[in-house]
Amino acid sequence: MxxxxxxxxxxxxxxxxxxxxxxxxxxxxxxxxSLFATTSSGPTAQQKLNMTVQDTVNNAITTKDGKKKIAIFSKTYCPYCLKAKSRINTYVSNLAVNEKDQVEVVILELDELEDQGAIQNYLQEKTNQRTVPNIFIAEKHIGGSSDLEGYKDADIKKLLFGTAAS
Known part of the structure; x- marks a missing residue:
């Protein structure tokens, strides 16, 4: 208008x-x-992309349906990402059956997405980290692969379930 x-x-x-x-x-x-006219035609293409990127990131991170989420923003060719995904897969496979049912692992391979740069830019705004892997456990930003190495299985369990491993 x-x-x-x-x-x-x-x-x-x-x-x-x-x-x-x-x-x-x-x-x-x-x-x-008017040169100073404003429009009410809705968000611009860039604003829509930003909203889509925010939704993508937040949906990957946010816990839903009572499941605890582990989210890894990754790239398929990155050796540090492979190491982090392997560590998380090993951790989840060693959980008790009832605990496995409560955990959802979300891996977003950014190099397979069209808006990978925008996602990395948003992650930098959100976490001050643009590099991959970018890891979240139970909505808490952990950091990258070397940061994940500092967490023992008991620490990850405490983040996910609020209790230490028995």
Missing amino acids: ITRSFITLAHRTSSIPRLPPATRSPLRFFPLA
């Missing part, structure tokens, strides 16, 4: 027949598209 504004100009020409003073108006109105 374009807001229109009007500019008033005093317009007198000799080619226009003159009317008597009582009926003659020295002012004419010319509609102009």
Whole structure:
């Protein structure tokens, strides 16, 4: 929607027949598209991309349906990502059956997504880390592969379930 504004100009020409003073108006109105018009057509393409990126990241991280999430933002060719995914898969496979049912591992391979740069930019805003792997456990940002190495299985279990391993 374009807001229109009007500019008033005093317009007198000799080619226009003159009317008597009582009926003659020295002012004419010319509609102009305002240079300062705002639109209400919704978000721009960049804003939509940003919203989509935020939704993608937040859906990967946020716990739903009572399941505890482990989210890894990764790239298929990255050796540090492979190491982190292997560590998480080993951890989850060693959980008790009832605990496995409560855990959901989400791995987003950024190099397979069209908006990988935008996702990494958003992750940098959110976590101050743009590199991969970018790991979240139970909605808590852990960091990268070397940060994950500092966590023992008991620490991961405490993050996920609130209790230490028995």
